[in-house]
Amino acid sequence: MLQFFPAAAQAPAGNSLLGIVVPLVIMFAVFYFLLIRPNQKKQKTRTSMLNALKKGDKIVTIGGLHGTIVELTDDVVVLRVNDVTKLTFDRNAISHSINTSTETA
Template sequence: MEQFYSFIPIILMFVAMWFILIRPAQKRQKATLEMQNNVKRGDRVVTVGGLHGEVDAIEDTVVYLIIADNTRVKFERQAIGRVIVD
């Protein structure tokens, strides 16, 4: 029984790490994935690399962005960092 009591601090540290680090990271990841899946044509977005553009077309995992007049680039959907809300 005494050995069990020596594991209590380790268990408490794991539980604290779960609520402080792991759980919030999972929530952020879920929110980012949801945002990337809900992007639609006409949305203004910023890629994880910092490129600003407007969504022109969407195919399965590919998003085409218009970044300037007559300039269309192809990105993976996962490359979208955020949607700009006006």
């Protein structure tokens, strides 16, 4: 009888399981440290910045609009863009806050 697969080419079952699990664990660790963890850290920083907003803060929206916060609720922010123009934005549309502590009053 002809054998198409020689017996020497077959690996033991215990070694095969270890050969499958270890690369998967290493791949998950790489994805966690390169993708998941930095995104969680960035999201935590953004959430704390949004929670720390108060009236009078100067901010920049995601679209690049600069303004000063006039009114603030849980979901909505009203910005004063110039002396008469007030615009309403979703709170999540705020990109970052401009540090006003370096300016002189």
